[in-house]
Amino acid sequence: MEMTTVLKYIPKIVTIAKTIYDINKQVKYNKKQCQRTTISVLVQSIEISFLVGLIKRIESIVNAIESSPHREFKDEISVETALKHLIEILEESLKFISQFTDSSILTRFIKNSDHELEFDELNRALLSSATDLNLSLNLKVLFDQKQDFEDQKEDLAEISSKIDLIALELTNQQKELVRLDKDMKNEFQRRFQSFRYHLQQDLIQVEKPPQQQQQMSKTEDFASIPLIAGYDLISEQQIGEGAFADVYRGTWLSHQHTVAIKILRVNYLNETTKQNFFDELSTMYKIRFDHVLGIFGGVIEPNYYALVLEFMSLGSLFDVLQKKEKILSWNDRWSIGLQMSKGLNYLHMMSIIHRDIKSLNFLMDIHPNGFIVKISDFGLAKIRLKSTQQVQRKEFVGTIQWTAPELFKFEQPSKSSDIFSLGIVFWELATQAIPYEHFNDNLIIEQVQNGQRLPIPNNIPQDFSSIINQCWNQDPKQRPNTQQIIQMINQRSKQIVTYQNEKLEQIIADSSSHSTLKLNQMNLTDSDIEFLVQQPIVNKQTTILWLIHNEISCRGAQLLSHVLFNNIHLQELWLTNNHLTDQGIYHLSKSLSVNSTLTKLGIASNEITNVGISYLVQMLKKNRTLTMIALANNEIGDEGIQLLSNTLAYYNSTLEILTLNRNPSITDRSIHSIVNMINKNKTIKQIWLNNCNLSQSGITKLNSFAQTKPSLKLVTVYQQSQ
Numbered sequence: 001m002e003m004t005t006v007l008k009y010i011p012k013i014v015t016i017a018k019t020i021y022d023i024n025k026q027v028k029y030n031k032k033q034c035q036r037t038t039i040s041v042l043v044q045s046i047e048i049s050f051l052v053g054l055i056k057r058i059e060s061i062v063n064a065i066e067s068s069p070h071r072e073f074k075d076e077i078s079v080e081t082a083l084k085h086l087i088e089i090l091e092e093s094l095k096f097i098s099q100f101t102d103s104s105i106l107t108r109f110i111k112n113s114d115h116e117l118e119f120d121e122l123n124r125a126l127l128s129s130a131t132d133l134n135l136s137l138n139l140k141v142l143f144d145q146k147q148d149f150e151d152q153k154e155d156l157a158e159i160s161s162k163i164d165l166i167a168l169e170l171t172n173q174q175k176e177l178v179r180l181d182k183d184m185k186n187e188f189q190r191r192f193q194s195f196r197y198h199l200q201q202d203l204i205q206v207e208k209p210p211q212q213q214q215q216m217s218k219t220e221d222f223a224s225i226p227l228i229a230g231y232d233l234i235s236e237q238q239i240g241e242g243a244f245a246d247v248y249r250g251t252w253l254s255h256q257h258t259v260a261i262k263i264l265r266v267n268y269l270n271e272t273t274k275q276n277f278f279d280e281l282s283t284m285y286k287i288r289f290d291h292v293l294g295i296f297g298g299v300i301e302p303n304y305y306a307l308v309l310e311f312m313s314l315g316s317l318f319d320v321l322q323k324k325e326k327i328l329s330w331n332d333r334w335s336i337g338l339q340m341s342k343g344l345n346y347l348h349m350m351s352i353i354h355r356d357i358k359s360l361n362f363l364m365d366i367h368p369n370g371f372i373v374k375i376s377d378f379g380l381a382k383i384r385l386k387s388t389q390q391v392q393r394k395e396f397v398g399t400i401q402w403t404a405p406e407l408f409k410f411e412q413p414s415k416s417s418d419i420f421s422l423g424i425v426f427w428e429l430a431t432q433a434i435p436y437e438h439f440n441d442n443l444i445i446e447q448v449q450n451g452q453r454l455p456i457p458n459n460i461p462q463d464f465s466s467i468i469n470q471c472w473n474q475d476p477k478q479r480p481n482t483q484q485i486i487q488m489i490n491q492r493s494k495q496i497v498t499y500q501n502e503k504l505e506q507i508i509a510d511s512s513s514h515s516t517l518k519l520n521q522m523n524l525t526d527s528d529i530e531f532l533v534q535q536p537i538v539n540k541q542t543t544i545l546w547l548i549h550n551e552i553s554c555r556g557a558q559l560l561s562h563v564l565f566n567n568i569h570l571q572e573l574w575l576t577n578n579h580l581t582d583q584g585i586y587h588l589s590k591s592l593s594v595n596s597t598l599t600k601l602g603i604a605s606n607e608i609t610n611v612g613i614s615y616l617v618q619m620l621k622k623n624r625t626l627t628m629i630a631l632a633n634n635e636i637g638d639e640g641i642q643l644l645s646n647t648l649a650y651y652n653s654t655l656e657i658l659t660l661n662r663n664p665s666i667t668d669r670s671i672h673s674i675v676n677m678i679n680k681n682k683t684i685k686q687i688w689l690n691n692c693n694l695s696q697s698g699i700t701k702l703n704s705f706a707q708t709k710p711s712l713k714l715v716t717v718y719q720q721s722q
Helices: 002-033 039-050 052-067 079-101 105-133 145-161 163-178 184-207 210-218 271-286 317-323 330-349 381-387 389-394 405-409 415-431 441-449 462-471 482-494 502-510 526-539 554-564 582-592 610-620 638-650 668-680 696-706
Strands: 233-241 245-252 257-264 295-301 304-309 362-367 370-375 516-518 544-546 572-574 600-602 628-630 657-659 686-688 713-715
Touching: 002 052, 002 079, 052 079, 052 105, 079 105, 184 295, 184 304, 233 257, 271 295, 317 362, 317 415, 330 362, 330 370, 330 415, 330 462, 330 482, 405 415, 405 441, 415 462, 415 482, 462 482, 502 526, 526 544, 526 554, 554 582, 582 610, 610 638, 638 668, 668 696, 696 713
Parallel strands: 516 544, 544 572, 572 600, 600 628, 628 657, 657 686, 686 713
Antiparallel strands: 233 245, 245 257, 257 304, 295 304, 362 370
């Protein structure tokens, strides 16, 4: 029965083995036939020669089975199970070897990290299978790793002599793959050097005997942090720069993930400082916390040191405060302050002193539920101290505007000095001003050492001012620690705040769920919107909200936009006759790009210009629910109308009613684009253009064309009956 079992499996075993032999022979033939060996064939032959031991073992095992089908096997081993296992190993070996015939050496090179592990696993599996089958083979000789090493030497010498050509081929192939179109010469050269460096490192590793390879992997200095190859990163846009590093938004190619790439200027550091750098990277990588910026790994190559970091779309807190594109409520500011404190607290609990706390080192993103804040650049101040001449001259760590007074006396940085700097950041958060703007360095140092501080405006909440004053106390021992700051902020959030608009509260209390809520002409402000978005919109799931003729501005629009991201109940929002500017429209447009329930938006009689229309048209290209937009009595001109008409002509198929009346900057220059929109759009039913700056001939032309579309109501002259 056992002999029958063996004979049953031999044909399949031989077929798989023959395929493996054919791949090996074809590569050797390609190399022999080429008078001038191409890089791809050369690399392919090197890789196959690296596998020569594996192929030789497969051939020996298969020949032994073919020549001795009547051999007695070990009683305790199931012959059928052993042969099935061998077939599985041969199929895995075929799959493994086949990948080396890929015409793209770039693909094979990038995937090379797992090859050695797979090769070892297949060899171990073959040894186990040969042992189970009790074949007449000298397994100790057949599976000799030293012989594998000797088999590679000749081909390794050849690839070493052509390493520049191979690196160039890899760079050219990647150039086609990622289609680089910026700073081509420098970027190409950097990638070439990166490929060359990693090829050299691979050769150094492979040329060592197996025992030394294992020893080297165990003593690798930087094993605690993932090393990312420079060629695996593409820098797309510079988003920051400083004396110490340049920061780019980029892509981690092998993961297709957007990252921040911080390229450090540490090329000329001595070995001790470089080792400190590696130690700091390892520390940073180990830290995982919601309010500490994550690090994916580092690039450590000649003339190229970089950190690959989490990407935060809003940039730094400094950027957010100074660009003033985001309107921060006091709830936002308390939340940001709490998150900053939590991030610094985590570092302090890990006995890490940041040394360079400032608004530039708190990075921000935005989620539907609000802002996300993460502390960054911790642990790098030691390196910065030795790598920038500017800081060497000052002889202290940090940035002057945020520096604690004791550091000017050359005392050691401490948790307390971090707290002082945090107090300055809280002041920035409260005032949106730049600390010590227009002051020279000497004057800043003199004032801080004398106990003088930045002025805190009277309109800052008292408990917020108190935190600032405590943080920048002249005596380090009198400053609170991070846990105390967190406690103060949390205590403030627990305080019951009595809402002051009793009339509004009563109206909302009397309203029913899923109803229409009319809050017109109530002098509502942005502060009231903070209450509204939580009570009627979220809790009572209001379906129609009227906020006509109030005092709502950009911040109110931003608060409304936050809740519109995920709202599935509100169907109509009327904001006519408020103080909405283009920035408010920007916020609303962002949320309405993803909102799937709102059908009517009334934003007439505000302060919207062509810029606001440019935000709206981007939203209309994505939104599929809005059927009406009221834009009457704004500051929209011909440029805005042309943008809007083009979008409705080619990109939107849901809008039915558009009011543009009483926009005096709309002239006959808009007629052509409006006619084209009427001609192309299939859903528009009403367009209001009365009381604009159209000539009589222009109005006649529009009306004449509108008559060709009976389903369209075009209003160019307002009549009371309408």
